[in-house]
Amino acid sequence: MALQLSCFSLNITDHIAHLVLNRPDELNTMNPAFWRELDQVLTHLQRVGEARALVISSTGKHFSAGMALDVFGGAIQMDDQSAEGRAAIFDLLTNMQATFSKMESLRIPVIAALHGGCIGGAVDMVTAACIRYASADAFFCIQEINIGMVADVGTLQRLPKLIPLAVVKELAYTGRRLGAQKAMQYGLVNEVFETPEATLAAAMQCAREIAAKPPVAVWGTKQAVNYARDHSVEDSLRQMGWLQGTIWSNAHVREAVTAMKEKRAAEFPPLSELKNFSEFK
Numbered sequence: 098m099a100l101q102l103s104c105f106s107l108n109i110t111d112h113i114a115h116l117v118l119n120r121p122d123e124l125n126t127m128n129p130a131f132w133r134e135l136d137q138v139l140t141h142l143q144r145v146g147e148a149r150a151l152v153i154s155s156t157g158k159h160f161s162a163g164m165a166l167d168v169f170g171g172a173i174q175m176d177d178q179s180a181e182g183r184a185a186i187f188d189l190l191t192n193m194q195a196t197f198s199k200m201e202s203l204r205i206p207v208i209a210a211l212h213g214g215c216i217g218g219a220v221d222m223v224t225a226a227c228i229r230y231a232s233a234d235a236f237f238c239i240q241e242i243n244i245g246m247v248a249d250v251g252t253l254q255r256l257p258k259l260i261p262l263a264v265v266k267e268l269a270y271t272g273r274r275l276g277a278q279k280a281m282q283y284g285l286v287n288e289v290f291e292t293p294e295a296t297l298a299a300a301m302q303c304a305r306e307i308a309a310k311p312p313v314a315v316w317g318t319k320q321a322v323n324y325a326r327d328h329s330v331e332d333s334l335r336q337m338g339w340l341q342g343t344i345w346s347n348a349h350v351r352e353a354v355t356a357m358k359e360k361r362a363a364e365f366p367p368l369s370e371l372k373n374f375s376e377f378k
């Protein structure tokens with residue numbers, strides 16, 4: 098089923114999905130269609146199972162200027178103090194959070210190739226990715242504080258797992274910009290490149306390397322690392338035992354070892370073989 102997308106383009110080639118934010122004239126702001134479509138894309142990738150890595154990049158001057166400002170007071174009415182109004186905000190917010198959580202728990206690794214401004218909701222978004230590459234002009238801004246609100250879609254929950262807490266607080270209280278080089282020093286960004294083109298090329302190369310590995314083992318690795326981030330070493334080791342006991346494949350290990358000995362690329366079945374179960378829900 099082809100997706101009808103107005104905020105993104107999606108291409109899947111050689112097991113690599115490339116999602117591009119493609120409203121450069123609007124600074125790739127997050128309007129209601131953005132949220133709807135991103136969720137659809139993630140569901141689609143999970144269902145189709147063809148992609149083994151997802152690269153997200155953008156177009157124009159900035160990666161994304163965050164939430165489209167006309168949404169506040171427009172699609173989102175914050176002044177409705179009735180129980181129904183407050184409940185609706187809760188519902189909206191948890192739905193938006195769920196989209197980035199869906200990205201975080203997607204079976205395949207997500208690699209963000211960043212350039213220019215990564216503002217507000219875009220920080221929420223990219224902290225849910227596995228790997229971040231950035232061009233030298235990239236910067237991050239927890240802009241919410243500058244427009245009178247608390248960041249609420251994942252930045253304050255995920256960023257402290259990525260960079261020192263005192264730095265998170267500094268950025269979140271002041272709304273200052275964090276440049277690419279410093280972001281790399283702190284570990285938010287894996288590597289900085291001179292241009293957006295070089296950044297995207299590095300992201301695609303990383304995706305190609307991941308796509309050559311057994312998809313079930315990559316998925317298991319992602320689950321294990323994400324679990325370890327949020328649990329004790331002891332709990333995580335126990336979870337690893339259960340996980341490995343569930344996903345272990347003699348066939349995959351045999352194929353990987355044989356291919357290494359024969360100096361050829363290994364071949365692994367795609368996750369699309371899980372497709373029927375994914376369509377269950």
Ligand SMILES: C/C=C/C(=O)SCCNC(=O)CCNC(=O)[C@H](O)C(C)(C)COP(=O)(O)OP(=O)(O)OC[C@H]1O[C@@H](n2cnc3c(N)ncnc32)[C@H](O)[C@@H]1OP(=O)(O)O
Pocket residue numbers: 124126158159161162163164165166167214216217218219240241244249250
């Ligand atoms: C759950 C999520 C919450 C959030 O995301 S909260 C954060 C919402 N986003 C913002 O508050 C972004 C504020 N904007 C900026 O900080 C800057 O702008 C930028 C760094 C994004 C870009 O700076 P520069 O390259 O110097 O361009 P420019 O002249 O400031 O902006 C160009 C035009 O783009 C409009 N614009 C910028 N951001 C948004 C936005 N988020 N929603 C709607 N319009 C936006 C401006 O107003 C202006 O417009 P005109 O040319 O008519 O003066």
